[in-house]
Amino acid sequence: MSTTTEPHASTGPDAALDIRGLRLNLPGTARPVLDGVDLTVAPRETVALVGESGSGKSLTSRSVLRLLPPGAVAEGRVLVEGRDVLAMNPGELRRLRTHTAAMIFQDPRAATNPLRRIGDFLTESLRLNAQVPAEEATERAVRMLDAVGLGDHVLRRYPGQLSGGMLQRVMIAAALMGDPTLILADEPTTALDVTTQAEVVGLLDDLRGQFGTGLLFVTHDLGLAAAISDRVYVMYAGRIAETGPAEELFQRPRHPYTRALLDSTPRLTAPRGRLAAIGGQPPSLRQELTGCPFAPRCRLATDVCTERAPALIPVADGNPQPHLAACHHSDQLTEVTADA
C-alpha cells in the first residue's frame, strides 16, 4: 500500500480525476446505468473501483476518455486536470487520450493488431496525434519498455510472439508513452495467471510512484484492491455504495454490500470454511429503482430501504480521507474479525 497520497489534492483543479454527479443513460433502459457517481483520484494516488460484474465500473472508467456506447447520453462533469471531458471538442479529446489519460484493458490481445509489430503499436499515437518524429518516438518506446522490464528486441516482435503477461507489460508501456497524469486500468490482470497478476500489479504500483501518475484500478477482486489501493469505491447498480481509505473500509465496512463482498472473498477473511455467496441478482436496467438498490438482497433491509434511497454520507471520522456509505442501517454493521 502506498503512502504518497496528497489528501488535499483529491478534489478541485489539482485532482488527476474529479467525477461529479456523473449520470449515464443508455438507449432502451428504464433507469440511468450510472446514477450520480462522484469519484476522485489525487495525483499519485491509487484508487480501486470494485463491484460485481455489471455494476458500471467499466462504463465509469471509459467515461473518463469519453469512450461511450453508441447513443449513450452523459450528464454531470468528468474533470481531468480540471477540464471537463464531456465538453471537449475532437482536438481536445485527442490530446486528452494521447497525453493526459491512458487506459489499460483486460485483454491485451484484443487491444493489439496481430499483424503490426510492437514498435509500430507503441509509437503510433505519438507519431500520428502529436507529430513526434519516428526516431524520438522509438527512443521513448525503448525507455518505456525498459521501465516495464522488457528489452528493446520486443519492438520487432508481433503480439502473437509474446506471452499474455509480456503483452500486458507492453500495454502498460503504451499507456506511459504520452506521459499521462492518469492511468485507468480496467481489470488489467483478470486474463493472467496468479503469479503474473501479482507482477503486473506490483509494476503498476511502482510506475505510479516513478512517473507520478494517478491510477484508477477497476477490479471485481477485493484482494487485489486491498493490495494496491490507497482508497476504494464500491459500486452497486451504477451508484457508489461506499468509499473510504482502503484499510479502514476493508476493516470496518459500513455498507452491507461491501460486507457481503468481503465475506465472499477468501484472501480477506478466514481461510477456512465456506465462502458466503451473495444471494440474488443485481437489478436489471429494465427495472426502475425506488429506495436502496441493494435492499432486495440485504439482510438488514427494512421498510425505509424500499421507500427512500439512502444518501452517501460520512460514517466515520476518516481523516484525512472521508469514509462514506449509502445505507440507512450502516450503524448496525460490525467490524470484520479474523475468525468471522
Ligand SMILES: Nc1ncnc2c1ncn2[C@@H]1O[C@H](COP(=O)(O)OP(=O)(O)O)[C@@H](O)[C@H]1O
Ligand atoms: N455498449 C453497451 N450497450 C448496452 N448496455 C451496456 C453497454 N455497455 C455496458 N452495458 C450495460 O451497462 C451495465 C454496466 O456495465 P459495465 O460498466 O460494463 O459493468 P462492469 O464493468 O462493472 O462489469 C451492464 O448492465 C451492461 O450490460
Ligand SMILES: [Mg+2]
Ligand atoms: Mg467491466
